[in-house]
Amino acid sequence: MKILIIGANGHIGKIITPILQQRHEIITAGRNSGDVSVDISSVASLENLFAQIGTVDAAVCAAGDSITSDLLSMTDEKYFTGVQQKLLAQINLVITGLKHISDNGSFTLISGKMGEHPTKGSSGKAVANGAVNSFVLAAALEMPRGVRINVISPSKITDIATEDLINGYLKSITTSANGGIIRIGYN
Secondary structure, three states: OEEEEEEEHHHHHHHHHHHOOOEEEEEEEEEEOOEEEOOOOOOOHHHHHHHHHOEEEEEEEEOOOOOOOOHHHOOHHHHHHHHHHHHHHHHHHHHHHHEEEEEEEEEEEEOOOHHHOOOOOOOHHHHHHHHHHHHHHOOOOOOOOEEEEEEEEEEOOOOOOHHHHHHHHHHHHHOOOOOOEEEEOOO
């Protein structure tokens, strides 16, 4: 399979990329590193990315920013960081990527535990992560040409087993899973 990994140089990307490289052709992309430069918050940048790499069988996004801060310190701008950098960026990846993904291909997005199990100071993450989860649930109902979409929702990376994280990504990419919130490190 030809797999695009956005955020391959981040915490999660550094774990999953070497495993996927053992059996698949991997193209890495990121703002500041990778085979191809991309700003996933820009549709033009995403279109340029796909113009450079062509069709892929799977697109994995392990990137996206959101803000952690106590509720009374949160502002529109802080919430918008998560909406723009995590939610809309991944929605745009899917919408733009649909023109460049193989029939029966897959998208794997990233959310996080705070979308379902928030803690104090996590409303910025909860909004972005919960919205990504909801997008995947809804988008899975309308994906064309057998294309699948799932979201990985990990707990804090340092608190989860590497093997569980890898298995979650393999489930999303290599099985028939569709519309799943694949929880890693919590239930």
